[in-house]
Amino acid sequence: MIRYALSCDHGHEFEGWFGSSGDYDDQQGRGLLACPVCDSQAVRKQIMAPAVTGTRRTVRDVEPARMQAMMMEAAGRIRAHVEANFDDVGDSFASEARAIHEGRSEERGIYGQATPGEVRDLVEDGVPIAPLPQEPPKKAELN
Incomplete structure (x- = not known):
């Protein structure tokens, strides 16, 4: 049809x-x-896009438990990459992110901690930031 x-x-x-x-x-x-x-x-x-079907699996084909495991693995890899390649500035994250954004500090990737208020202020001021994924639980800590 x-x-x-x-x-x-x-x-x-x-x-x-x-x-x-x-x-x-x-x-x-x-x-x-x-x-x-x-x-x-x-x-x-009328002009319309064709409906093309393929043999690739879609996200809907993956069972929820497997999807959750895949997401946790991806989040862990992102976190590991950031920790290995970015500077940990600890509690100074908000001030250092703002200094980099304003050109008062060296341009580089950083990570650290910020309060909800500091995060809100950075976002409102257009400072590009993103949350770091939580560290995945250790396999020994799982049921």
Whole structure:
């Protein structure tokens, strides 16, 4: 089955289902297509994106427990990358992030701690920041 987005010469939009693209052409040629709103037979296909299916698995195909494990692994990798490649500025995060943003400190990746108020102020002032994913629990700590 093929679904086409259709419209009539009065601007009414609707859809039609056909067994094949040839079926649309045949029905159109025989005057069998009409607008369901105004009964106009001046019906034409609209531009629409094709619905393409593939064999790749989608997120919906992954069971929730596996999805959670994948997300925890990704978060752990992000955190490990940041800890290995960025400077830990501890409690000075807010002031150092602002200094880098304003050009008063060396441009570099940093991480550390900030209070909710400091985070709000940085965001409001346009300082680009993002939360660091929490450290994933150790396997020995899991049930």
